[in-house]
Amino acid sequence: MASPDVVEIENLSFGYEPTRPVLHGVSLRIGRGKVVGIMGQSGCGKTTLLRIIAGALRPSAGVARVLGEVVNQLDDAGIFALRRKMGMLFQFGALFTDMTAYENVAFQMREHTELPPDLIHDLALLKLEAVGLRGAAQLMPSELSGGMARRVALARAIALDPQLILYDEPFTGLDPISLGAIARLIRQLNDSLGATSVVVSHDVQECFDIADYVYMVSAGRVVAAGTPQDLRRSGEPFVHQFVHGEPDGPIPFHYPAPGYAADLDVGAAHG
Amino acid sequence: MLPTSTWARRMAERALLAATRQLLERLGAGVTARVWRLGFASRFFLYMILHSGVAFRRFWLTVREIYFAGVLSLIIILVSGLFVGMVLGLQGYETLQRYGSSEALGILVALSLVRELGPVVAGLLFASRAGSAITAEIGLMKATEQIAAMEMMAVDPIARVVAPRFWAGVISMPMLAALFSAMGIFGGYLVGVQLIGVDEGAFWSQMQASVDFREDIMNGVIKSVVFGIAVTWIAVFEGYDAAPTAEGVSGATTRTVVTSSLAILALDFILTALMFTGGNAR
Numbered sequence: 390m391a392s393p394d395v396v397e398i399e400n401l402s403f404g405y406e407p408t409r410p411v412l413h414g415v416s417l418r419i420g421r422g423k424v425v426g427i428m429g430q431s432g433c434g435k436t437t438l439l440r441i442i443a444g445a446l447r448p449s450a451g452v453a454r455v456l457g458e459v460v461n462q463l464d465d466a467g468i469f470a471l472r473r474k475m476g477m478l479f480q481f482g483a484l485f486t487d488m489t490a491y492e493n494v495a496f497q498m499r500e501h502t503e504l505p506p507d508l509i510h511d512l513a514l515l516k517l518e519a520v521g522l523r524g525a526a527q528l529m530p531s532e533l534s535g536g537m538a539r540r541v542a543l544a545r546a547i548a549l550d551p552q553l554i555l556y557d558e559p560f561t562g563l564d565p566i567s568l569g570a571i572a573r574l575i576r577q578l579n580d581s582l583g584a585t586s587v588v589v590s591h592d593v594q595e596c597f598d599i600a601d602y603v604y605m606v607s608a609g610r611v612v613a614a615g616t617p618q619d620l621r622r623s624g625e626p627f628v629h630q631f632v633h634g635e636p637d638g639p640i641p642f643h644y645p646a647p648g649y650a651a652d653l654d655v656g657a658a659h660g
Numbered sequence: 661m662l663p664t665s666t667w668a669r670r671m672a673e674r675a676l677l678a679a680t681r682q683l684l685e686r687l688g689a690g691v692t693a694r695v696w697r698l699g700f701a702s703r704f705f706l707y708m709i710l711h712s713g714v715a716f717r718r719f720w721l722t723v724r725e726i727y728f729a730g731v732l733s734l735i736i737i738l739v740s741g742l743f744v745g746m747v748l749g750l751q752g753y754e755t756l757q758r759y760g761s762s763e764a765l766g767i768l769v770a771l772s773l774v775r776e777l778g779p780v781v782a783g784l785l786f787a788s789r790a791g792s793a794i795t796a797e798i799g800l801m802k803a804t805e806q807i808a809a810m811e812m813m814a815v816d817p818i819a820r821v822v823a824p825r826f827w828a829g830v831i832s833m834p835m836l837a838a839l840f841s842a843m844g845i846f847g848g849y850l851v852g853v854q855l856i857g858v859d860e861g862a863f864w865s866q867m868q869a870s871v872d873f874r875e876d877i878m879n880g881v882i883k884s885v886v887f888g889i890a891v892t893w894i895a896v897f898e899g900y901d902a903a904p905t906a907e908g909v910s911g912a913t914t915r916t917v918v919t920s921s922l923a924i925l926a927l928d929f930i931l932t933a934l935m936f937t938g939g940n941a942r
Contacts, residue, residue: 443812472814483805497813500820 394418394454395553395585396442401451403437411437412609414451419602424579424586426596426617429606430631430640435589438606439555442587443477444468456552473501476546476584480558482538484530490517490541491526497548516544520574536567540574547578553585554578560592568592572599593632597621605631607640701897704818708826708896711819721824722831729790729825729892730832734839736789737782741840744781745847748772752848753856765858766867769848770841774871774880775936778841780928783887785840786833787920791895794825795916798899799909807900822896829895833888834881841880879935886927891920 396419404410411434419425427435440446441453444460453460458471484493495513498504504512517523520540530538539559546554556575560568576599579586590596596603597617605613605620605628613620613628620628630638646652715722752768798821801807810817845867852858871877895916902912 445808445811469814469816472812475812477809477812479805479809481805483809485806485809486801486804497815500813500815 393421395421395456396587397452397454398438398442399452399454401438401441401448401453403434403441403446403448407449410449410609412441412448415606415609415611416451417604417611417614419585419587421585422579422583423601424576424588424599426600426603427587427589427606428591428593428596428603428631430591433606434609435606436557439557439587439589443475443555444471473549474551475553475555476549476551477555478539478542478546478557478559480561481535482530482542484533484538484542484545486530489527489529490522490533490544493530493541494544494548496545501549513544513548516548517541519547519578520544521570534567536563536570539563539567539571543571543574543578547582547584550582551584553587556586556588556590558590559588560590560595568595571595575599593634607631700901701893704897704900705893708818708823711816712823712827714819715823715827721820722827725825725828726832729786729794729828730836733786733789733832733836736785737836737840738843740781740785741778741843742847744777744840745769745773745844745849746851747847748777748844749848749851749856753852753858762858763862764866765848765852766863766865767870769852770845770867770871771876773841773844773848774876776880776928776932778844779837779880779883779887780924782837782840782884783833783891783924784921786829786836786888787891787895787924788917790829790832791891791916791920792913794829794892794895795899795902795913796909798822798825798896799902799904799912802900802902803904803906803909805904818900822900826892826896829892830885830888833891834884837880837884837887879931882935883928883931886931887924890923890927894920894923 396417398415398417401412401415402410403412415434415438417427427438429435437446441448442455442460444455444463447461456471456474458467460468460471463471484490485496488496491513494516495509498509498512502509514523514526517526520543522537522540522544525533525537525541530541533541543559554575559571559575563571572595575586575588578584588596588600597620600617603615603617603620604611607627613623613625615623621632623629623632627639629635630640636642748769749765752765752772753762756762756764756768798807801817801821807817807821810820849863853860853863898912898916898919902908
């Protein structure tokens with residue numbers, strides 16, 4: 390029987406340099422059909438984790454199993470085959486700037502399928518309609534607002550009806566209306582496609598609104614996990630600081646530094 | 661205890677030794693880094709050649725890049741060719757008329773252009789105009805995650821983005837060099853025949869009699885193909901290897917122009933030595 394988990398990460402460690410580990414012994418599971426948030430402050434390793442799930446990075450230890458395949462044991466052809474079952478929304482959309490919105494959405498269909506052009510045309514418009522931008526099909530990325538570009542990128546990510554959709558900071562830099570629209574679309578598309586979504590974000594409100602389950606990452610470790618309701622009620626100091634946006638706590642406000650008096654040379658002046 | 665002068669001399673020797681060692685270490689590190697980079701660039705080149713199928717199977721991808729690299733370089737190539745030919749006409753006439761050989765102006769202009777100036781100057785202009793544009797485009801695609809997005813869509817960016825640009829450069833360069841030479845000969849004709857008054861019949865007939873198709877024109881074409889490969893390889897590699905920042909893309913673009921220009925001049929010397937000296941000399 391197939392595992393109910395689409396992503397299984399066991400005791401995973403990774404560092405861009407051997408002396409500077411980014412992830413330490415991370416374990417998590419993402420169930421089929423769920424929208425799961427991976428949250429934490431900037432630089433905590435959550436995007437690195439997403440890139441490992443996508444097969445763009447290989448962990449130094451541990452196992453990352455995605456859609457039944459151990460990603461870190463696959464060769465390039467295996468990774469490309471796996472990625473055909475995935476979609477990814479990048480932080481700023483990463484639309485191809487030399488193609489129209491329509492061509493961006495049709496890109497994967499043209500590359501990976503033998504569908505006739507008429508059918509590709511209809512399918513691409515269908516995807517654009519799903520994100521409310523059928524009318525912008527012929528616009529170039531430079532003519533789209535930030536929110537529209539993100540929605541076109543979302544239509545492109547779901548072009549081949551992926552089983553797993555990865556979102557890298559999908560809410561960054563959006564106005565409240567676009568932000569709400571993207572959040573709603575992530576949930577709706579996940580449910581209507583029967584996909585599984587992994588949302589890497591540090592936007593608490595939006596992520597909690599759409600996620601079924603959330604993992605909190607800090608300094609390369611999973612420090613808390615639970616439903617958004619559980620995490621809102623959590624007394625764990627890091628979770629409390631993060632969820633309520635408190636400036637000081639386990640993540641200190643001040644970057645480590647020698648004594649203030651010594652830096653200002655106060656002792657010498659008055660001594 | 662050592663006398664002060666001996667102590668000072670030993671200290672100076674030690675400092676000199678340390679400085680020499682530091683210099684050698686830095687030199688070694690620099691050479692090692694460049695050899696690594698050359699190895700990486702060679703592997704990149706091999707991978708690109710092996711994954712060039714898309715560039716030919718879907719030839720419209722390459723044709724599109726020929727437009728950007730070749731057609732859009734036409735103006736600078738044609739105008740430069742015209743002026744270079746006009747200068748050759750003026751300078752050549754000044755020198756030849758001293759020896760009463762002004763009728764040989766056609767030969768001088770044509771041989772200078774098809775053997776040397778056509779491929780070399782067109783190559784340098786191509787590196788500045790098209791090479792820098794290719795590097796900047798690929799570098800910016802990397803900086804804005806378009807390359808990463810393509811990889812995430814299970815599309816190999818080297819096959820889809822890099823190889824068509826490479827082959828477009830290789831195809832465009834000989835055509836641009838040929839047009840540069842043709843325009844240069846026309847420039848030489850304008851100045852030599854129309855302006856100065858060299859005999860038109862002598863200008864063309866001596867050129868026709870002395871310029872050999874295989875020895876002169878084909879060797880010039882071979883040069884331009886080699887320059888096309890070198891410039892476009894450097895341009896696509898620098899773009900693909902650029903740090904994904906504004907500074908990284910700007911540095912990569914500069915390196916493309918500088919490295920390509922030096923590569924053209926060095927390769928020109930090697931090719932000239934192989935083609936026009938020794939057994940091949942006429």
